[in-house]
Amino acid sequence: MDKMTLNYPHVPLRGTLDVPGDKSISHRAVMFGGIAKGRTTVSGFLPGEDCLRTIECFRLLGAEISRDGTDLVIDSPGIGSWKEPEDILYTGNSGTTTRLMLGILAGSGVHSVLAGDESIAHRPMKRVTGPLRQMGADIRGREGAQYTPISVLGGPLQPIDYEMPVASAQVKSAILFASMRADGTSVIREKEVSRDHTERMMRNFGMEVGTGNGVITLRGGQDLVPAHVDVPGDISSAAFFLAAGAMVADSDVVLRNVGLNPTRTGMIDVLEEMGADFTVDEADSDDSELRGTVTMRSSALKAVEIGGELIPRLIDEIPVIALLATQASGTTVVRDAEELRVKETDRIAAVAEELNKLGADITPTEDGMIINGPTKLSGAVLDSRGDHRIGMMAAVASLVTDGPLELQGPGCIAISYPEFFGHLESLRGE
Ligand SMILES: O=C(O)C1=C[C@@H](OP(=O)(O)O)[C@@H](O)[C@H](O)C1
Numbered sequence: 345m346d347k348m349t350l351n352y353p354h355v356p357l358r359g360t361l362d363v364p365g366d367k368s369i370s371h372r373a374v375m376f377g378g379i380a381k382g383r384t385t386v387s388g389f390l391p392g393e394d395c396l397r398t399i400e401c402f403r404l405l406g407a408e409i410s411r412d413g414t415d416l417v418i419d420s421p422g423i424g425s426w427k428e429p430e431d432i433l434y435t436g437n438s439g440t441t442t443r444l445m446l447g448i449l450a451g452s453g454v455h456s457v458l459a460g461d462e463s464i465a466h467r468p469m470k471r472v473t474g475p476l477r478q479m480g481a482d483i484r485g486r487e488g489a490q491y492t493p494i495s496v497l498g499g500p501l502q503p504i505d506y507e508m509p510v511a512s513a514q515v516k517s518a519i520l521f522a523s524m525r526a527d528g529t530s531v532i533r534e535k536e537v538s539r540d541h542t543e544r545m546m547r548n549f550g551m552e553v554g555t556g557n558g559v560i561t562l563r564g565g566q567d568l569v570p571a572h573v574d575v576p577g578d579i580s581s582a583a584f585f586l587a588a589g590a591m592v593a594d595s596d597v598v599l600r601n602v603g604l605n606p607t608r609t610g611m612i613d614v615l616e617e618m619g620a621d622f623t624v625d626e627a628d629s630d631d632s633e634l635r636g637t638v639t640m641r642s643s644a645l646k647a648v649e650i651g652g653e654l655i656p657r658l659i660d661e662i663p664v665i666a667l668l669a670t671q672a673s674g675t676t677v678v679r680d681a682e683e684l685r686v687k688e689t690d691r692i693a694a695v696a697e698e699l700n701k702l703g704a705d706i707t708p709t710e711d712g713m714i715i716n717g718p719t720k721l722s723g724a725v726l727d728s729r730g731d732h733r734i735g736m737m738a739a740v741a742s743l744v745t746d747g748p749l750e751l752q753g754p755g756c757i758a759i760s761y762p763e764f765f766g767h768l769e770s771l772r773g774e
Pocket residue numbers: 367368369440511512513514515517539659660683
């Protein structure tokens with residue numbers, strides 16, 4: 345297994361970073377570009393492993409995808425003229441690819457089989473295959489289509505009126521993609537609003553979609569007009585350096601091009617409540633996805649309570665927020681976050697067990713964790729468990745440990761942030 349020794353505690357972080365492209369938006373740009381007939385171009389695309397899996401799926405379906413300088417160019421015959429893939433659609437470690445492709449393929453004209461890595465094979469899929477079957481989709485898979493491998497025989501679909509049982513943009517987006525091909529108008533009702541990149545991108549590609557008060561309405565059969573997508577930086581990647589800048593003494597970090605879609609900025613709200621010293625400057629843009637520069641300086645931090653509607657707005661940031669809480673004074677409580685148990689790893693167990701090896705005081709609960717701070721952290725051997733966000737949390741933890749930290753399995757970080765270690769070194773002045 346790959347491993348590395350991180351031995352740079354307590355050095356102030358200083359400098360400016362351009363945050364790499366948003367993973368959720370990069371996936372969706374390829375998906376809309378692959379569905380629409382004609383040429384779609386994408387700037388700021390994230391070349392992370394998960395997004396590359398999405399590209400490979402669309403190549404097998406007959407889209408030509410190439411690079412033109414820094415832009416990604418997608419030439420597609422359109423969903424109506426896809427070819428039947430000659431191989432399985434391999435989704436790797438990517439839940440977003442797996443779940444959204446299910447919704448897209450359900451209303452296509454092809455037969456396909458989806459499978460991913462060992463982590464994907466244990467992530468629940470019935471949350472998607474259930475409503476898709478209600479729409480008439482022909483889907484088969486392991487344990488009643490709960491787990492991959494899953495096969496989809498694309499065909500005609502009926503519209504659905506669906507109340508979301510979990511706050512999940514992946515479930516919502518899969519149903520929206522299927523609804524695009526359904527014969528009639530579908531309605532999706534969310535109790536807690538999840539990231540809305542799919543809805544925004546539908547408008548980008550010339551579609552009409554109704555949104556407001558947690559209700560999304562979409563008429564099936566609309567034409568897509570290929571478009572240009574300008575992907576903002578990923579706030580979920582920026583989160584690691586926002587946390588590092590806030591907790592490593594004497595730091596001053598400028599993060600440019602951070603995506604500021606309000607359905608994603610829960611961490612900004614939490615940093616404010618913790619007493620972090622930062623400014624946000626929104627950039628002028630006529631794009632539907634807000635973006636801007638965040639400047640973070642280190643300061644004393646205090647504990648927070650995190651739960652309810654905030655959770656979907658910061659779900660992927662909870663590992664690094666937990667690390668931050670180990671350096672804040674007081675007891676931080678995270679609740680309503682049981683979804684963390686079905687991510688790439690069980691992130692409640694992984695965060696508590698790994699950070700406690702450094703001397704943190706974290707008690708896992710059914711739906712979150714209780715973190716007592718501040719605690720002094722000391723170097724130890726941590727394991728990413730193949731989960732990119734746990735790997736990056738551990739690497740950022742090494743900035744505040746006494747003594748070196750050995751990280752086992754750092755390679756998975758390329759899933760969402762291939763430039764992570766280069767960026768970390770540049771902030772340390774190397
Ligand atoms: O739609 C998306 O792009 C994502 C939605 C979230 O998952 P859920 O929909 O399972 O909450 C998030 O954790 C994941 O990293 C990306």
